[in-house]
Amino acid sequence: xxxxxxxxxxxxxxxxxxxxxxxxxxxxxxxxxxxxxxxxxxxxxxxxxxxxxxxxxxxxxxxxxxxxxxxxxxxxxxxxxxxxxxxxxxxxxxxxxxxxxxxxxxxxxxxxxxxxxxxxxxxxxxxxxxxxxxxxxxxxxxxxxxxxxxxxxxxxxxxxxxxxxxxxxxxxxxxxxxxxxxxxxxxxxxxxxxxxxxxxxxxxxxxxxxxxxxxxxx
Amino acid sequence: xxxxxxxxxxxxxxxxxxxxxxxxxxxxxxxxxxxxxxxxxxxxxxxxxxxxxxxxxxxxxxxxxxxxxxxxxxxxxxxxxxxxxxxxxxxxxxxxxxxxxxxxxxxxxxxxxxxxxxxxxxxxxxxxxxxxxxxxxxxxxxxxxxxxxxxxxxxxxxxxxxxxxxxxxxxxxxxxxxxxxxxxxxxxxxxxxxxxxxxxxxxxxxxxxxxxxxxxxx
Numbered sequence: 001x002x003x004x005x006x007x008x009x010x011x012x013x014x015x016x017x018x019x020x021x022x023x024x025x026x027x028x029x030x031x032x033x034x035x036x037x038x039x040x041x042x043x044x045x046x047x048x049x050x051x052x053x054x055x056x057x058x059x060x061x062x063x064x065x066x067x068x069x070x071x072x073x074x075x076x077x078x079x080x081x082x083x084x085x086x087x088x089x090x091x092x093x094x095x096x097x098x099x100x101x102x103x104x105x106x107x108x109x110x111x112x113x114x115x116x117x118x119x120x121x122x123x124x125x126x127x128x129x130x131x132x133x134x135x136x137x138x139x140x141x142x143x144x145x146x147x148x149x150x151x152x153x154x155x156x157x158x159x160x161x162x163x164x165x166x167x168x169x170x171x172x173x174x175x176x177x178x179x180x181x182x183x184x185x186x187x188x189x190x191x192x193x194x195x196x197x198x199x200x201x202x203x204x205x206x207x208x209x210x211x212x213x214x215x216x217x218x
Numbered sequence: 219x220x221x222x223x224x225x226x227x228x229x230x231x232x233x234x235x236x237x238x239x240x241x242x243x244x245x246x247x248x249x250x251x252x253x254x255x256x257x258x259x260x261x262x263x264x265x266x267x268x269x270x271x272x273x274x275x276x277x278x279x280x281x282x283x284x285x286x287x288x289x290x291x292x293x294x295x296x297x298x299x300x301x302x303x304x305x306x307x308x309x310x311x312x313x314x315x316x317x318x319x320x321x322x323x324x325x326x327x328x329x330x331x332x333x334x335x336x337x338x339x340x341x342x343x344x345x346x347x348x349x350x351x352x353x354x355x356x357x358x359x360x361x362x363x364x365x366x367x368x369x370x371x372x373x374x375x376x377x378x379x380x381x382x383x384x385x386x387x388x389x390x391x392x393x394x395x396x397x398x399x400x401x402x403x404x405x406x407x408x409x410x411x412x413x414x415x416x417x418x419x420x421x422x423x424x425x426x427x428x429x430x431x432x433x434x435x436x
Contacts, residue, residue, distance in 0.1 A: 038256035040265035049258035049302040194406035
């Protein structure tokens, strides 16, 4: 699908259309800040939505493991999925109930996820996933062996049909409500890392690596 | 559906079955800590997953507004949905790539969402939603008027067919990996509220209300 055909009728943002964003750079920025997605797929008309981690490399999104398994059981040449990534940035607190909102950046990708069969691509995909979540970790741990690679399924979803939706800024109240006697504004929300917790079985000589210090997705 | 029939074959946790939790109290605790869900529904076999806020009252989950609209366009007597709520608690950092994981608490609810038509239930549902996200806010703002109520659609999903999945604690490594020369443990993650930001048009006499101070979902 060429960029000029974006968005499709399926990905065009209909409600609050001014919040729709379709450029690839913005979509990649959102995908690269997040690492948790919700994968939707349907079985006999019943949708399922499963949270799982992901990694991105160029125009490919990779997911792996248990999230793939329920889908994989019935998939032959690709399963129609919707992958949604949502970054919640704040509560938008207005003067009327109706105008309360949230600040967020979300991406929806539609398409067919296919099994990554090629051993080299599979290893690259797993490295992409690992480095997406904790850059620097892959080279510091025991690598996957044959048995583990076999037990892991990896799906690739091309980032071709997508849209982003973004809301930022203060509440937008009705003109006559600005005098309503209440506070209004934004409460920022952010996913933050706390102090790391040593594994109880950690060898005391192992220090927390540099790449885990000041961990932040921004 | 009686409690004794839980989980159903559709909600039983298959992968890492020991993480499956089916008691209503645990599920409610997760639902009450979160307020953002991902709603999945299928249109002609294509799944869509839309992030939206929700509120819970007893065994009913309510969603409203734009998330409902794409679903509502084609719905007559209820649309099959999957609502998933995920609380991400940490990165589980193991000694092998394979045993990396996440600490999380998630809930999946399957069922048919139906439109809330009754004006009184609709208002109650909107209040439930508002108080779920910011307890105390409803009575402090301008109430919905007829036009706004008409413009808002509210869906009710009964919390009948559900499961939770929970992972906590340190990494579980293979026995032979515990001597691998790397750090291992957990990096806690939490969604935190920052300092509130006044609306630029805020009347200077309006102070931040008590219920917004020390806002936390825990």
